[in-house]
Amino acid sequence: MEHAIFALEVCARLDAGSPLQRALRGLAVGYGPRMNLQQKWRQYRDASSVLFNHLSLVERGCWDYFDDHARAQRDFDMWTKGMTTEEGARQTPSGSPDPYRGQPRYLTFTMAFLLVQGSPTDDAIAAVCKVPEADLWKRATFGRLLQGMGYLNFASVAADVSYLIPRDEGFGLTAQDLDAPKFHYLRQVE
Amino acid sequence: MSDPNQAPFEQDARVDKPGIIGARWWQKSVSAVPDLGRRDAMTKVLLGVGVVTAAGVALGVASTFKSNTPSDDDYRVEARSALDMQKQYGWSFGATSENLTFDGNTTQPFDRAALDRLASDMRPARADLVPFATPSLWEAPRAQPTAQPAADPGGFTPLRDVLRPIFTPKMDLAYRQGKALASLFKGTATGAMLVIDLPGPESIAFAAGAAEVFDPVFTFDNWPHPRGVVPAHLTLASASYYQPRFVRAREARPKNAPPMFVLDRNRLRPYTDDANQFDNRYTARLPGDHALGPLGVSRVLYVVPTALDVLELDDLNDDFILYDAARINVKVVPAASFAPEADAPEHPPLKSSVDPADWPPYFYGGSAAAHPFFWVDYPFRELPKLAGERPYMPVALAGSDYVPKARKTPFSSGSALGLVGTPDAGGASARPRPSGFGTVPVIIGLGTGALLGAKLSRSGTWNRYSGGYGGGSGG
Numbered sequence: 001m002e003h004a005i006f007a008l009e010v011c012a013r014l015d016a017g018s019p020l021q022r023a024l025r026g027l028a029v030g031y032g033p034r035m036n037l038q039q040k041w042r043q044y045r046d047a048s049s050v051l052f053n054h055l056s057l058v059e060r061g062c063w064d065y066f067d068d069h070a071r072a073q074r075d076f077d078m079w080t081k082g083m084t085t086e087e088g089a090r091q092t093p094s095g096s097p098d099p100y101r102g103q104p105r106y107l108t109f110t111m112a113f114l115l116v117q118g119s120p121t122d123d124a125i126a127a128v129c130k131v132p133e134a135d136l137w138k139r140a141t142f143g144r145l146l147q148g149m150g151y152l153n154f155a156s157v158a159a160d161v162s163y164l165i166p167r168d169e170g171f172g173l174t175a176q177d178l179d180a181p182k183f184h185y186l187r188q189v190e
Numbered sequence: 191m192s193d194p195n196q197a198p199f200e201q202d203a204r205v206d207k208p209g210i211i212g213a214r215w216w217q218k219s220v221s222a223v224p225d226l227g228r229r230d231a232m233t234k235v236l237l238g239v240g241v242v243t244a245a246g247v248a249l250g251v252a253s254t255f256k257s258n259t260p261s262d263d264d265y266r267v268e269a270r271s272a273l274d275m276q277k278q279y280g281w282s283f284g285a286t287s288e289n290l291t292f293d294g295n296t297t298q299p300f301d302r303a304a305l306d307r308l309a310s311d312m313r314p315a316r317a318d319l320v321p322f323a324t325p326s327l328w329e330a331p332r333a334q335p336t337a338q339p340a341a342d343p344g345g346f347t348p349l350r351d352v353l354r355p356i357f358t359p360k361m362d363l364a365y366r367q368g369k370a371l372a373s374l375f376k377g378t379a380t381g382a383m384l385v386i387d388l389p390g391p392e393s394i395a396f397a398a399g400a401a402e403v404f405d406p407v408f409t410f411d412n413w414p415h416p417r418g419v420v421p422a423h424l425t426l427a428s429a430s431y432y433q434p435r436f437v438r439a440r441e442a443r444p445k446n447a448p449p450m451f452v453l454d455r456n457r458l459r460p461y462t463d464d465a466n467q468f469d470n471r472y473t474a475r476l477p478g479d480h481a482l483g484p485l486g487v488s489r490v491l492y493v494v495p496t497a498l499d500v501l502e503l504d505d506l507n508d509d510f511i512l513y514d515a516a517r518i519n520v521k522v523v524p525a526a527s528f529a530p531e532a533d534a535p536e537h538p539p540l541k542s543s544v545d546p547a548d549w550p551p552y553f554y555g556g557s558a559a560a561h562p563f564f565w566v567d568y569p570f571r572e573l574p575k576l577a578g579e580r581p582y583m584p585v586a587l588a589g590s591d592y593v594p595k596a597r598k599t600p601f602s603s604g605s606a607l608g609l610v611g612t613p614d615a616g617g618a619s620a621r622p623r624p625s626g627f628g629t630v631p632v633i634i635g636l637g638t639g640a641l642l643g644a645k646l647s648r649s650g651t652w653n654r655y656s657g658g659y660g661g662g663s664g665g
């Protein structure tokens with residue numbers, strides 16, 4: 001069976017007591033060690049909805065769609081390693097930001113899906129991802145992609161991975177963290 | 191343990207640490223676990239150029255559903271009260287995945303829990319004014335839906351979770367203008383009631399500036415909506431910014447402070463497109479003429495944005511005609527009548543008594559010398575001693591010679607003296623309204639009578655009961 005991949009990562013401002021971070025924390029690991037199709041759909045429908053409702057907080061992001069099987073397998077592995085190696089996560093707390101000194105904190109949320117190539121879901125996601133080059137990194141485009149995730153039929157999803165950095169508010173990424181080369185793939189959202 | 195055939199996704203990797211939390215899942219029946227090679231550097235490749243069409247999206251949806259979807263003849267469209275639908279199905283009814291846009295940023299710390307006290311903090315202090323206040327907008331942040339449309343489940347995010355305070359230059363200006371107007375009335379019994387009719391966020395700001403002298407009575411009778419004709423979320427955002435100010439002003443205000451009715455000038459905005467807009471408009475409710483006397487009101491001062499806005503909005507015409515007939519003096523004052531001195535220094539002088547946050551002070555006519563001449567133009571009280579002649583006033587003044595004139599519009603009878611309709615509990619008579627005003631078209635299933643959803647830019651059939659887009663029947 002051949003596969004395609006759709007992946008999306010956003011980097012959003014992490015305010016104290018953030019309802020966005022709280023909601024994503026509950027969604028990042030789903031509802032149990034086994035999930036059915038409806039639960040998977042609900043997991044990502046809720047994640048995309050809460051991200052959409054907080055789109056104004058998103059400052060950076062990236063997204064991909066490839067329908068080449070080898071590329072899909074390779075990239076899905078790459079996204080998974082981003083979680084298992086904890087490469088982007090802080091190992092020590094960054095502390096609470098001082099709102100009067102402009103020291104923001106950030107979170108990232110990553111979702112990647114290995115799709116059955118040629119399935120109706122693959123076709124639908126491919127259509128959502130047909131974006132003019134000039135609009136690739138626009139906020140409205142990220143909104144479009146998040147809305148389009150409602151078309152994911154998990155009967156045609158071979159695998160998915162999602163993760164939130166940080167789990168705990170005190171480990172939010174700083175602006176200096178995001179300046180590191182390992183985050184240079186994240187584009188400024190226009 | 192659940193049957194793996196019914197729960198085919200199995201978690202095979204998980205991280206749960208302070209810095210990161212996440213999991214990976216496999217559905218083995220449609221995949222093989224890949225060979226995990228060395229991790230490549232993260233480089234992104236842009237997609238090819240293409241133009242998206244709505245048809246392309248709709249096709250993707252239609253292809254996930256089989257031939258047992260009924261036809262479009264199995265439902266009808268009805269108009270229902272927009273506010274009632276929002277109270278029942280959620281503030282974002284019909285657009286649950288859409289966002290609100292907030293203009294204006296504030297760097298002040300924001301206590302989201304204060305939104306839960308908005309209704310009580312914004313209630314009039316005078317008990318006799320409470321029946322005339324409309325708490326609808328303050329109830330929206332905490333409200334939860336009581337039902338779900340049968341074929342449009344969506345998700346729900348409480349409004350309080352997406353609301354953020356705003357602060358704009360226009361709000362700052364309106365605040366200072368309100369403060370300047372109130373300074374004229376401080377400690378003076380004139381029998382005057384203010385009716386502030388600026389765009390929602392500015393009305394809130396003006397009222398905040400005047401709140402140490404006047405008791406605010408808010409009349410916002412709608413909820414925000416992602417496609418709302420009236421941007422009520424901005425009014426709410428302005429209220430959350432000034433909420434602490436209103437609480438402090440209540441403490442400083444005299445107990446028998448005169449009322450100021452606070453309106454949103456956007457309440458009657460034009461509405462043309464029920465496919466893409468949500469009609470959250472409403473009309474203002476003011477006390478009837480017979481109710482003003484017991485409130486100690488003998489004069490009404492209608493605050494408008496500029497000298498070009500002297501004519502009241504259509505839904506107030508009948509009220510003002512009745513007030514005039516009852517010998518309640520109605521005058522208009524533009525907020526723009528209040529301005530700072532043209533040559534005011536950038537910072538207050540060292541010995542100035544003005545709070546630096548309120549510098550420069552605003553005055554009627556744009557100067558301290560012109561300020562007391564307000565009472566010449568609006569003789570609501572005995573004239574104070576005026577020093578010198580009337581100075582040149584660089585601002586455009588208008589409205590002091592306003593007299594209400596009846597006119598027939600979709601929102602006014604043109605014959606208010608005939609007392610159209612019957613008085614309601616608030617003392618205001620029923621008024622004409624355009625057909626469909628403040629309603630939203632909804633889809634009703636013919637067979638079940640169930641409300642399926644809002645008719646807002648929907649394509650495809652309305653009989654998907656299986657749980658929404660792409661939910662699958664195996665769940």
